[in-house]
Amino acid sequence: MVGVxxxxxxxxxxxxxxLTVVLSFAEWDNLAPxxxxxxxxxxxxxxxxxxxxxxxxxxxxNNFVLIFWLGICSAVGMLFAYLLDKNIRGARFYQSxxxxxxxxxxxxxxxxxxxxMFSRDRGLLNTLWxxxxxxxxxxxxxxxxxxxxxxxxxxxxxxxxxxxxxAMAWRHIGYIMVMYLAGLKAVDPALREAAAIDGCNEWQAFxxxxxxxxxxxxxxxxxxxxxxxxRAYDIIAALNExxxxxxMGTLVTKSLLGExxxxxxxxxxYGVIMLLLCLGFIIWYVINHYRETAP
Amino acid sequence: MxxxxxxxxxxxxxxLSRRNFVIGSGAAAVGGAALLAACGDDDDxxxxxxxxxxxxxxxxxxxAATGVGTTTLGSNYSDEKPRDALAAAxxxxxxxxxxxxxxxxxxxxxxxxxxxxxxxxxxWFAGYRMRAFASKGVVGDISDVWDNLxxxxxxxxxxxxxxxxxxxxxxxxxxxxAVHYRKSLFDDNGYDIPTTWDDFKALCDTMTADxxxxxxxxxxxxxxxxxxxxxxxxxxxxxxxxVSLMGxxxxxxxxxxxxxxxxWNEILPYYQxxxxxxxxxxxxxxxxxxxxxxxxLGTFITSNFDGETQAxxxxxIDFFLFPxxxxxxxxxxxxxxxxxxxxxxxxxxxxxxKALLTGLGSVDAIDAYISIDPSxxxxxxxxxxxxxxxxxxxxxxxxxxxxxxxQFLDRDTxxxxxxxxxxxxxxxxxxTPGNIGTILADIEAKKQTYTFE
Numbered sequence: 001m002v003g004v005x006x007x008x009x010x011x012x013x014x015x016x017x018x019l020t021v022v023l024s025f026a027e028w029d030n031l032a033p034x035x036x037x038x039x040x041x042x043x044x045x046x047x048x049x050x051x052x053x054x055x056x057x058x059x060x061x062n063n064f065v066l067i068f069w070l071g072i073c074s075a076v077g078m079l080f081a082y083l084l085d086k087n088i089r090g091a092r093f094y095q096s097x098x099x100x101x102x103x104x105x106x107x108x109x110x111x112x113x114x115x116x117m118f119s120r121d122r123g124l125l126n127t128l129w130x131x132x133x134x135x136x137x138x139x140x141x142x143x144x145x146x147x148x149x150x151x152x153x154x155x156x157x158x159x160x161x162x163x164x165x166x167a168m169a170w171r172h173i174g175y176i177m178v179m180y181l182a183g184l185k186a187v188d189p190a191l192r193e194a195a196a197i198d199g200c201n202e203w204q205a206f207x208x209x210x211x212x213x214x215x216x217x218x219x220x221x222x223x224x225x226x227x228x229x230x231r232a233y234d235i236i237a238a239l240n241e242x243x244x245x246x247x248m249g250t251l252v253t254k255s256l257l258g259e260x261x262x263x264x265x266x267x268x269x270y271g272v273i274m275l276l277l278c279l280g281f282i283i284w285y286v287i288n289h290y291r292e293t294a295p
Numbered sequence: 296m297x298x299x300x301x302x303x304x305x306x307x308x309x310x311l312s313r314r315n316f317v318i319g320s321g322a323a324a325v326g327g328a329a330l331l332a333a334c335g336d337d338d339d340x341x342x343x344x345x346x347x348x349x350x351x352x353x354x355x356x357x358x359a360a361t362g363v364g365t366t367t368l369g370s371n372y373s374d375e376k377p378r379d380a381l382a383a384a385x386x387x388x389x390x391x392x393x394x395x396x397x398x399x400x401x402x403x404x405x406x407x408x409x410x411x412x413x414x415x416x417x418x419w420f421a422g423y424r425m426r427a428f429a430s431k432g433v434v435g436d437i438s439d440v441w442d443n444l445x446x447x448x449x450x451x452x453x454x455x456x457x458x459x460x461x462x463x464x465x466x467x468x469x470x471x472x473a474v475h476y477r478k479s480l481f482d483d484n485g486y487d488i489p490t491t492w493d494d495f496k497a498l499c500d501t502m503t504a505d506x507x508x509x510x511x512x513x514x515x516x517x518x519x520x521x522x523x524x525x526x527x528x529x530x531x532x533x534x535x536x537x538v539s540l541m542g543x544x545x546x547x548x549x550x551x552x553x554x555x556x557x558x559w560n561e562i563l564p565y566y567q568x569x570x571x572x573x574x575x576x577x578x579x580x581x582x583x584x585x586x587x588x589x590x591x592l593g594t595f596i597t598s599n600f601d602g603e604t605q606a607x608x609x610x611x612i613d614f615f616l617f618p619x620x621x622x623x624x625x626x627x628x629x630x631x632x633x634x635x636x637x638x639x640x641x642x643x644x645x646x647x648x649k650a651l652l653t654g655l656g657s658v659d660a661i662d663a664y665i666s667i668d669p670s671x672x673x674x675x676x677x678x679x680x681x682x683x684x685x686x687x688x689x690x691x692x693x694x695x696x697x698x699x700x701x702q703f704l705d706r707d708t709x710x711x712x713x714x715x716x717x718x719x720x721x722x723x724x725x726x727t728p729g730n731i732g733t734i735l736a737d738i739e740a741k742k743q744t745y746t747f748e
Contacts, residue, residue: 027746031407031431047744054737120569121577137515138572140726160572240516242570243722254715257404263711 017275024268044269054153058272059246061155065165066247073169074225077176082206084177087183091283095181098174106171110238113167118239132216136163140244158244168235172228176221183217184210190237219288225280230274311366365391368646369414371402372617381418381485384467385664387663388654389551390647392416415642416651421454421633422702424710425464428637430528431455435638440649444656446677450700454633465656466674467664471690472703473521473614473629475590476584480507485705486588488615490626491531495618499565502588510562513578513588514725517718520570521704522591522630524721527555530620531627533680534699537628541708543747547739549572556731558620562657563728568723575599581663583608591617593632594690612686616693631690632706633674709745716741 024044028037048056063293066268080098084091101109124270126133137160145156187210195205212219233249241250255267299530372381373396385392395414402409402418410417410433418432419425428434438461441452447466455464480486484505486746489495499509514520528537532551539545540552567578567587581587581598590596616626636655642648654660661673669682680691694700707714720738724731 030405031410031428031433050743051740097542118572119577120572121580133569135572137725140571154424242515243517243719243726255711 019273020271021284023264024272026265026268028264030258030264036171040265044265047219047266048269050274053151055251056242056270057148057151057155058153059248059251062161062245062247063230063232065157065161066168066232067226068121069169070229073172074176074221076169077173078180078221080173080177081184082210085181095177099179099292100174101171102174102178104171104232105140107238108165109171114162114239117167118163136160137239137242140242142244142262160242161245164235164245168232171224176225179217181212183214187213193260218285219285223281223285225250227278230278230281248277299604311730316504317534318542335497336604355622363390363647363650364644365393366644366651367393367395367414367534368417368651369409370394370396371399371418372396373402374399376668379736380664383667384655384660384664385651387659388651390651390654391653392647410630413639415639415644415648416636417639418657419464419465419635419637420702420706421464421635422706423708424706425455425637426457427702427709429461429463430459433640434463435640435642435645435648436461436463436715437649437652438466440465440652440656443653444660444675446675447656448676448695449695450694451633451651451674454700454702455635462636464635465652466633467655467661468671468674469631469633469694469700470628470671471631471694472526472591472593473616473693474618475592475594475596475612475614476588477582477585477611478613479611480585481586485511489618490615491618492620496561496565498588499562502610503565507585508567508581509565509589510567511582511587511592512566512568512725513573513575513724514570515574517714517722518705519575519592520577520725521560521713521718522593524555525701525704525707526557526591526617526715527620528552528697528703529630530617530624530626531558533553533624533699534628537701538707541704543708543712543742543745547735552735553731556728556735557722560728560731563725566725571722582612592671593669594686597686602733614686614689627697629694629697630701630703631694631697632703634671634699635674651668709747712742712745712747716745 015051023052025039025041026037027040027043040224059261064206080094084095095273106114114137115123120126120135120137125136139160140158142154142158143162145154147154164247191209191213192205195209200208231249232247236245237253238252239245241254248270252267252270255263255270336703338342366707368385370378371380372378372422378396381392386393397409400536410428419428419518425434436457441447441455441462444465451466452462455466456461457463460469481488482503486498486501487494489498502509505635512520525537528540531554532540536545536551540547544551567573567581575592575596576599577589578587579592579596582596583600583605594614597609597612600606616629619625638645640646656675657676658673661675662679665671665673665678665682671683672683672687672694673680676691678696680681680688684693695732701707704717706712716738720734723734727734
């Protein structure tokens, strides 16, 4: 029964993934026949780590910021879910408000924020802002930065990426909230009652009773958050990849797509670096999963 | 992301209807399926529009007269007006041709795959990308076609030539880049058209004093300011140096390149602030409401304004050539992306393909084209210009009198280098002009990792 889907999965996912690894050691313009693909060994990686290292590490740093930031958003999402689960007045209304952005794809979220919120000349934020207009989209100056000994341009969080984080939070919080809402409904009310009878205050009950029983959801949320942060692409692409906002996803597509295909080997090498990062989280999840379900 | 390859056609998409979008998606699906050689039947709805079944233009009598048989034309003129216009142009050639129309984004992004098994004649752009295909031998030498193309200027001939000096391309139309302004603003304030760099800067100072931002500035997508680099480089260092730099044969740390950026720095104070975050449309709006005075952009700027409610603005827009910086080069070069056609390296019917190309380069074809789609300017200088609007007329004059025609930075060099290295460097320069030394060193280091034609 599972043989056919597995075969399809291997053919459509794993073989292309392996081919990407192979192509990352080659130079090919996607034009000449397949026989003209030239093996170049580690050259693409060498170029990435010695010539394009400014792009690479800036993108990795942005991905790292995203993991951190989406982690915070997940915690906020959990808080919202906990509050809404208490059947406060207007819970359904709040739930709809927070959930609304989730049904939009991030590409759409990007367009909405770019044209109606962030635009320097016409955006809502700049219309309301009393001072000099702020360039939310194009201003790549760093809010904070630090120097690495082996890297020339300083790493840091650029202003426009910080603005993007707000737009992403708008969506991610609702997404996580819904997952925790479903989880909270499944928490046995008897457990809470028992905790209350034992004299726990609300924080203690949450920390010692409710949160541990949400662990299966939390594992999934951590994986989803990490993968979302690592594969982030659409919202940045929707904003036309302003300077300072590159992530690994945009570096891959910049070299692979576009008129004529560009540099296949180079884009594949970026893709492999991204794959290795994602694999770490996937392996952690799988180990965790089997440990739980092991007899 | 993809409005670079064919800006003009993307612009036509700006009023993309839902139906067009569905067709476009269908075309992408069909293209993908074709690549996998496993085409299903579920794309039926889109198939008639996007696959090889586009209406054959049968002009049997004329074809019989020339006796060359039938040929095929691969086209990215996928929007309604250009598609009809191209069909009319092909009909005017009298060659029996089957037009194979593909959604233009799909066409351009998959061109490398397509050109290996192309139609006999294929639509493409002049410039580096055409030359790169020519030197790899995937498109055919059509120098003999050029013996029969009266009305094509020397500038078009060089734009159609490969590195070996032979011709591989037949131009159809173009749209120039120049400094746009509103005539009424200049009349009301008594501004004169600047022809030299000093006049230009003096005019900027006057405008600033009058409370007008002198220069519209957009760079969202990192292509609009490539036009400013191209113009300054050609005005300061000349067309030959520009081509050489684009071809990867010059050092970006050369003092001549640094000079371009230093000269550019002189006018940055006149720019609208925060160019990197502004779309070209938002900048055009500033020209439209007269809060800004001048705008270096392609003539497609008029498409930003509504033809009915803003007709007064469209009629009020005029342009002048980018001013002279170095008298040695004067105003001898102009940037004018050219769209046209190439021939497959090994066409099924070479005489018919060449007859079609000759026909497409002729006055009859472009006249038929422009009668349906008047947003472009004919490459052939003998074309009928009586129906042109003022801007079209001026465009035609400007380009036919230019000694050199450049295509645009992303068409004149490796497209990956243009968008991922040069375009990024220009955006960095606009944000931090003081770092230009570091920026140029970075561009040069990255350039070394590219193999140019």
